[in-house]
Amino acid sequence: MTITQLTYVLAIAEHKNFTKAAEKCFVTQPTLSTQIQKLEDELDVLIFDRSKKPIELTEVGRKIVNQARNIVNESERIQDIVDQQKGFIGGEFRIGIIPTVMPTLLPMFLKAFIKKYPKVKLKIEELTTEDIIIRINDGHLDAAIAATPLESENIKERVLYYEPFVGYIPEHHRLYDKKLIEISDLEIDDMLLLEDGHCFRDGIINLCKAFKNQTDDNFQLESGSIETLIKLSNEGMGMTLLPYLHTLELNDNLKGNLHHFVEPSPAREVSIIYHKSELKMQIINALHDVISGIIRGAIAFQNVKIISPLAK
Amino acid sequence: MTITQLTYVLAIAEHKNFTKAAEKCFVTQPTLSTQIQKLEDELDVLIFDRSKKPIELTEVGRKIVNQARNIVNESERIQDIVDQQKGFIGGEFRIGIIPTVMPTLLPMFLKAFIKKYPKVKLKIEELTTEDIIIRINDGHLDAAIAATPLESENIKERVLYYEPFVGYIPEHHRLYDKKLIEISDLEIDDMLLLEDGHCFRDGIINLCKAFKNQTDDNFQLESGSIETLIKLSNEGMGMTLLPYLHTLELNDNLKGNLHHFVEPSPAREVSIIYHKSELKMQIINALHDVISGIIRGAIAFQNVKIISPLAK
DNA sequence: TTTTATAATAGCTTTTATCGATAGTTTCTA
DNA sequence: TAGAAACTATCGATAAAAGCTATTATAAAA
Numbered sequence: 001m002t003i004t005q006l007t008y009v010l011a012i013a014e015h016k017n018f019t020k021a022a023e024k025c026f027v028t029q030p031t032l033s034t035q036i037q038k039l040e041d042e043l044d045v046l047i048f049d050r051s052k053k054p055i056e057l058t059e060v061g062r063k064i065v066n067q068a069r070n071i072v073n074e075s076e077r078i079q080d081i082v083d084q085q086k087g088f089i090g091g092e093f094r095i096g097i098i099p100t101v102m103p104t105l106l107p108m109f110l111k112a113f114i115k116k117y118p119k120v121k122l123k124i125e126e127l128t129t130e131d132i133i134i135r136i137n138d139g140h141l142d143a144a145i146a147a148t149p150l151e152s153e154n155i156k157e158r159v160l161y162y163e164p165f166v167g168y169i170p171e172h173h174r175l176y177d178k179k180l181i182e183i184s185d186l187e188i189d190d191m192l193l194l195e196d197g198h199c200f201r202d203g204i205i206n207l208c209k210a211f212k213n214q215t216d217d218n219f220q221l222e223s224g225s226i227e228t229l230i231k232l233s234n235e236g237m238g239m240t241l242l243p244y245l246h247t248l249e250l251n252d253n254l255k256g257n258l259h260h261f262v263e264p265s266p267a268r269e270v271s272i273i274y275h276k277s278e279l280k281m282q283i284i285n286a287l288h289d290v291i292s293g294i295i296r297g298a299i300a301f302q303n304v305k306i307i308s309p310l311a312k
Numbered sequence: 313m314t315i316t317q318l319t320y321v322l323a324i325a326e327h328k329n330f331t332k333a334a335e336k337c338f339v340t341q342p343t344l345s346t347q348i349q350k351l352e353d354e355l356d357v358l359i360f361d362r363s364k365k366p367i368e369l370t371e372v373g374r375k376i377v378n379q380a381r382n383i384v385n386e387s388e389r390i391q392d393i394v395d396q397q398k399g400f401i402g403g404e405f406r407i408g409i410i411p412t413v414m415p416t417l418l419p420m421f422l423k424a425f426i427k428k429y430p431k432v433k434l435k436i437e438e439l440t441t442e443d444i445i446i447r448i449n450d451g452h453l454d455a456a457i458a459a460t461p462l463e464s465e466n467i468k469e470r471v472l473y474y475e476p477f478v479g480y481i482p483e484h485h486r487l488y489d490k491k492l493i494e495i496s497d498l499e500i501d502d503m504l505l506l507e508d509g510h511c512f513r514d515g516i517i518n519l520c521k522a523f524k525n526q527t528d529d530n531f532q533l534e535s536g537s538i539e540t541l542i543k544l545s546n547e548g549m550g551m552t553l554l555p556y557l558h559t560l561e562l563n564d565n566l567k568g569n570l571h572h573f574v575e576p577s578p579a580r581e582v583s584i585i586y587h588k589s590e591l592k593m594q595i596i597n598a599l600h601d602v603i604s605g606i607i608r609g610a611i612a613f614q615n616v617k618i619i620s621p622l623a624k
Numbered sequence: 625t626t627t628t629a630t631a632a633t634a635g636c637t638t639t640t641a642t643c644g645a646t647a648g649t650t651t652c653t654a
Numbered sequence: 655t656a657g658a659a660a661c662t663a664t665c666g667a668t669a670a671a672a673g674c675t676a677t678t679a680t681a682a683a684a
Contacts (some may be wrong), residue, residue, distance in 0.1 A: 001315065001387060001390065002314055002315060002316075003313060003314060003315055004314075004672090006387075017629095017630080018630070018631060018632095019629085019630065019631085024400070027672090027673070027674090028673075028674060028675080029630080029631070029632095030632075030634095030673085030674075030675085030676095031631080031672070031673055031674075032631095033631060033632060033633085034632090034633090034673085035612070035630085035672075035673095038671095038672095043390065043394045044394070045397070045398070050630095050631070051681095053629095053630085053681075053682070054630095055631090059397065060393065060394055060397045062637095063393045064390055064393060064394070067386065067389060067390050067393060068390070070386050071386050071387050071390075074379060074382050074383050074386065075318075075383050076315060077667080078313065078355065078376055078379050078380070078383075080376045081356060081372065081376060081379060082356070082357045082372055083357045084388060085371065085372045085375070097456055135550070156402060213497070273490045279646090286645095316641085329660095329661080330661070330662060330663095331660085331661065331662085339641090339642070339643090340643060341661080341662070341663095342642080342644085342645095342662090342663080342664080342665095343641070343642050343643075345663060345664085346641080346642085346664090347641075347642095349663085350640095350641095361651070362649095362661095362662070362663095363650095365650070365651070365660095365661085366661095367661090367662090468659090527629080553641070567663060620667095625684100626683100626684080627668095627682100627683080627684070628681100628683070628684085629658100629680100629682080629683090630680085630681085630682100630684085631678100631679080631680080632677100632678080632679070632680095633676105633677080633678070634675105634676085634678090635674105635675090635676090635677105635679080636670100636673105636674085636675085636676105637672105637673080637674075637675100638672085638673070638674090639670100639671080639672070639673080640660100640669100640670085640671075640672085641668100641669090641670075641671085642667105642668085642669080642670090643658085643666105643667085643668080643669095644665105644666095644682085645665085645666095645676100646660100646663100646664080646665080646668090647661070647662105647663080647664070648662085648664090649660100649661080649662075649663095650659100650660085650661080651658100651659080651660075651661095652657105652658085652659075652660090653655105653656100653657090653658080653659090653672105654655100654656090654657085654658095
């Protein structure tokens with residue numbers, strides 16, 4: 001048994017196809033076929049059920065894949081140990097970012113990060129919290145930026161910043177004349193929300209429910225992006241809440257519709273999260289330092305009340 | 313990096329000598345030299361400091377060895393997964409047994425076990441509890457039989473039996489005429505004990521201390537084996553306590569010196585212990601079943617009071 | 625039936641792991 | 655301090671393995 005064979009097993013298990021897996025491994029398909037056969041001979045058990053299309057794992061196969069993932073991840077960690085010892089910061093680093101953080105945070109730190117750590121090749125993907133957790137656990141992501149706390153067993157969190165919610169209230173809305181809004185002003189029924197799957201939506205629902213026994217179904221309107229929420233709001237469909245960093249990018253006439261909360265303002269906690277095995281910790285530290293350094297200049301709120309991002 | 317290279321690293325780290333490590337790996341010394349160099353080149357770091365005699369690990373080397381142990385253990389587990397799936401019970405199995413259990417328990421179950429599971433090659437070693445814990449953690453032992461509870465973080469315990477302590481009291485001793493002794497009769501100062509390192513000794517010390525504030529230093533006499541304890545006792549050096557299974561083997565005139573405790577008799581808990589990763593669980597189960605089955609016929613006490621084997 | 629997609633097989637090439645022999649080092653010892 | 659002893663590194667040869675291209679086999683889809 002070799003580590004190479006185990007990575008081949010993982011690739012096939014992932015793509016359910018020898019040919020595609022071979023491409024990902026940068027070898028030809030016959031190479032995979034023969035190596036898998038050798039491993040199956042050595043263990044004297046079938047890992048894949050080739051009679052099914054697409055190919056499936058056998059029962060033992062599934063267990064072997066789990067174990068193989070361990071071994072391959074742990075073996076990759078040896079280079080990380082060496083890098084860490086040398087203080088080398090570089091290599092490929094795959095990071096996931098939730099949709100409501102991506103467009104505002106990424107432009108703020110990316111340039112600075114690349115400049116400071118030119119040897120790190122960041123691969124950035126926009127993903128929901130749910131997908132992020134799956135991919136951190138299976139090793140497809142090295143880290144992610146998401147709203148916390150998540151209370152996910154194998155995942156560690158390190159807070160980057162607290163981002164207050166800001167009310168966006170169009171003209172003619174019942175709260176328009178109130179300069180500073182309060183949590184108790186919120187009515188879930190006239191609130192525009194992102195569609196299901198966004199933790200920013202869940203946070204707002206938690207916020208509303210925290211003060212009144214509001215039901216959490218039958219929303220008036222939902223949208224996939226915050227930009228759309230603002231447009232819908234402008235058309236008089238209701239108010240909405242925006243993450244603070246988003247409000248910095250609005251043009252001046254829209255900024256007039258922003259209404260901050262009285263302190264303590266509700267806020268989300270945004271963290272860099274990573275697997276408890278702490279692979280590539282030196283890059284995670286580097287990201288943390290760059291981002292929290294940059295945010296320190298952008299968000300100056302003292303007193304916030306943290307809202308859970310989890311659907312309840 | 314290959315699993316083979318990692319096992320070579322482990323062998324050298326263990327023997328601190330390329331030549332001996334090569335023998336243990338069943339390859340020649342040049343093979344080790346070249347493979348280690350390849351790995352060191354790939355990682356671009358020195359794992360061993362060859363300037364020291366005997367060879368030493370570098371700082372990164374130590375971390376790499378720890379990680380390598382993980383990987384090698386986990387990769388061996390793949391075959392275990394397959395075996396478990398197939399219900400195959402066989403292969404090499406290394407078990408440690410504490411000295412005060414070894415001579416009585418081993419002859420009772422060994423024959424029956426080998427007969428029932430002929431494909432398992434047991435490698436049995438007599439070790440103190442302390443050594444057992446080290447070796448279970450570093451993968452040199454698959455399981456062990458020891459007095460419990462141990463409260464050791466990475467080790468699981470499964471009770472085999474409760475073995476009462478029996479007083480061995482020579483003629484002319486102040487307790488000789490008392491048929492059933494009590495815990496409160498014990499005086500640590502006229503008790504013969506095993507030398508330091510035996511958990512059976514620690515158990516007795518705990519037992520004495522539980523009832524009186526007896527000091528635990530300045531024992532009169534200590535010995536390395538229970539046989540010697542009995543002889544010393546016969547010569548009038550004091551009384552001693554024996555594990556119940558030992559008393560079954562005494563010749564009849566010595567048996568007259570045995571004094572049981574009034575119930576609940578103090579007893580030690582004897583368990584099969586193993587690493588929490590539960591490698592080779594099917595063999596551990598087999599051992600548990602054979603041993604506890606055999607003991608059930610030999611020990612019939614109902615009511616016991618368990619004494620901790622840990623030095624306090 | 626023909627086409628398409630995909631895995632297995634065959635034959636050959638390249639790479640690599642290992643070996644025996646030997647050279648270079650360090651440490652021990654007389 | 656010379657020489658032996660104990661070790662590790664290096665060299666060249668070899669056998670095993672991992673990989674490639676080309677082809678075949680097989681099953682599903684058109």
